Amino acid sequence: MIKRSLGQAGNTLVVILVLLVIITIVGTLAIRQGVISLKIATNSQAQSLLLQNTDAYFFKLEAANAAQKVLNASKFGPIGYASQTQNIGQEISYCFTKNNEQAFDTNTVGLFISGTGLSKGYCDPSNANSFTSGRKAVMTQVTIKVENKPSAPLENFIEGTDTELVNPAMRIKINVLSLIPVMANVTNTIIVSCLKDNPAEAASGVVTKTSCLNTNNIPYNAQVAEYKQSNSPL
Template sequence: MAYRSTEQGATLIVVLLFLVLIMLAGAIAVRQSTTDLKVATSDQINTVLLQSADSANQKLETMVNGSPASEGYKDVTSATGALGHFILFEENKVNEFIYCFNPRTQRYLTNSATVRAPAGGYVDSLNNGICDYTKATDYTSERQAVMTQMSIALTPPSANAGPFEHVVIGKEIEDRTSKKYQFDIRATASLPAYKKPETPQGVKCFEQSSIKANVATGEKSLNECLLAVGTPSKMLYEQADVENVSSSTKCYPFGRGPMNSRCVLSTP
C-alpha cells in the first residue's frame, strides 16, 4: 500500500511539470506570433509611406520633364508654379514652397500652396498648402489613410561651389534662363489614420517647416513633430537640378549639301 501511494504521487508531479512546459511553450509561441505580426505591420506601413512619398516626387519630375506645351509643365514653371516661383523671381529664392500632394490634381500653384519665409510667417498671406488630416481631399486616395506634404526650396549656396557652377554651358551668363537651379525637395508621407499628427498642446505637425535650419529654437520640424506624437511617417529628401536645355539647328553647310529646310523662311 505504501509503494502504490508513492507511485501515484510521482505521476502527479510529472503531469504538473508537463503542463507547465506546455504553458511556457504556448506563451512563447503567442509572444513570437505577436512580434512577427508587429514586424509585418511595420514593414507594410513603411512600404505604403515610401510609395506615397516617392509618388509625389515622381509626379513633380514628370511635370517638369514633360513637353513645354503640356499643362503640367506650364503650371510648375509659371510665375505662380512650384518651381517658377523661384526661377522667375530673385526675391523668392529664400522661401519655402509647400503644398499638399493630391494625385488627382495637376495644379500646384501658389493659390493652393503655402509660401513660408525663413524667419517664419507667410509670404503675401499665401497659406493654402498645409495638409489637413480632417479633410478627405488632402489624402492621396479615397481610403483616407496616407497624407503627403511637399516642401520645395532652393539649395543654400555652398562654400565649396566652383566658379560659374550655376551657369548652363553654352549660354550667356546675363540671361536669366541660362542659370542652373538646384532644389531641395522633401516629401513627407504620414498615416494620420494610425495616430493624429497633433501634440497634446494643439500644435499641428503639418504646420511646421520641413527645413531644420528654419525651425525656431525650442520648436520642432515637421519630421520631429510627427516622431514625437507617434504618427508613422517617412520623409524622402531629393536634390534636383533644373536648367534650360536648348538645341541648335545647323543652317549653313559651307557648300556641302543643301541648306536645312528649317532655316528657310516660308513664302506667303
C-alpha cells in the first residue's frame, strides 16, 4: 500500500509539472503576442502623431486669412524672408514650436551653409521650447527654399500674362520634418547633428536630414510641398 501511494504521488507530481510547463509556454506566447501587438499599436500611433504634426504646418500656411497671407509674404514672414535677394536659392530653416506657431520670428531662422550647417533654426530635444506642444513628444523643423530660375522657359508664368510687365515668378519648396526623439535609441547630440549638419535635399550620395535619421533609426515623417508665387505687376 505504501509503495502504491508513493507511485500515485509521483504520477500526480509529473502531471502537475507537465501542466505547469504547458501553462508557462502558453503564458509566454500570450505575453509575446501582447508585446508585438503593443509595438504595432505604438508604431501606428506614433506615425499618426507625426503625420498630424507635419500636416499642421501646411494647414496653417494654406488656411491663413488675408492679413496672415500678407504677413507671410513680407520680409517678416517665412515666404517673404526666404524670398529676400540674399536668401533666394538657399535653405532657410526654423523650428515650428508651440511658441512661434502663431508668428514667424526672424530671430530664430537659420541659413544652411554647406560644410558648416545651421548656426540656429534647428530643433533640439534638450530644449523644451523646441517641441510643438507641452507634451514634449514631437519636434517639427521647417525648411523653405525659393528659386527664381525656372527649369523650363516660361514655366512659372500664368497663361495670358506679359512677361515684360510682371515680376519673375518664383517656385517655393517647403520641406517639413517631424520626429519623436523619445522613441529613438540615440543621444540628443546625434539627433541635433542630423537636423543641424545636413541639408534637407541634396544630390545623390550626399547625406540629408532624412537619410541621417534613417541611418540612426529615428522615427520621423517628412513631407515636401511646392508652390508657385503668382506674378504681380512691376
